[in-house]
Amino acid sequence: MRLLTHNMLSSNIKGVINGFPLRIEAERVVVKQVDFNPDFLKNMFSKIDWKALADASKIMGYAELPDEVPDPSVLDSDEFLRKFHHALLELHLEEGALVCPETGRRFPVNKGIPNMLLHEDEV
């Protein structure tokens, strides 16, 4: 699972109000290179939750993103876009878990696939 997917997933347990972002427990992270597309990144920049991405990439072992939302002028910098690209699209959580920030419930991630299925009493 890439961090762009993590950036939209929210804890879906019944009753949970602040289910985003899910905390990452990273046991195994893999890096897979993909094509660099600056226009896509510029479009995503305004849509994603920056803090969630920066925190997640740090936990995944990549600490090159600023903690606070950068000024949109950074989108002119190729160096910045390449870091953003790497964090958003090339880091994969292969083994570990996603943890609901409100209840602490763990959603396991095996072979890169998070299991978000709920128990009967969580629906």
Next chain:
Amino acid sequence: MKLKQLESLLGNLQQFDNPKIELEQYPTGAHIASRMLYTAENSFGDVSDKVVADFGCGCGTLGLAATLLDADHVIGLDVDDESLEIASSNAEDLEVEMDLIQCEIKNLRWQGQIVDTVVMNPPFGTRNKGVDMEFLSVALKVASQAVYSLHKTTTREHIKRAALRDYNASSAEVICELRYDLPKLYKFHKKKDVDIAVDLWRFVPKPKHESSS
């Protein structure tokens, strides 16, 4: 990529080993899948450079078709872990990236407006009544640009009314009518092949103002 080339790549994908009747697991044939995604891209520009989600992805055919047509990020969602494993190995065979999530579509909760397009071949709802409408309802909440879906032609009026009245669609159009050629997968299929008329729909969601869905 040409349509024929797309169809032939999809034709090589591995399909369900043991289809589960309770989940209405029918493979999306390469013929239908290639036409669906090819139309989405070439007539409407809803695939390349977009974020695409495949609801009830099964072995991943529609989502993988989106990656082959240069979607920038594709997410396949399914309740069944065996299907997701097949989808994952299909992605590896094609050397493309597709994120996979195991979840029930009706329980999905997504943040923000990151997904542009949803593509899906939902269960027809013959076994589990109403599940097709659940998929449609969630898809129209998640997508910001368009939803492509297959539904039985017999349900056309019902789908159109529900999409416009209940699920926040600003438009609901049948793009083409297809024959869904079901190979004999289950024992209760008496004839060798079952040919069902299905509609390929394109729904456009109304613009959303809230920040979360």
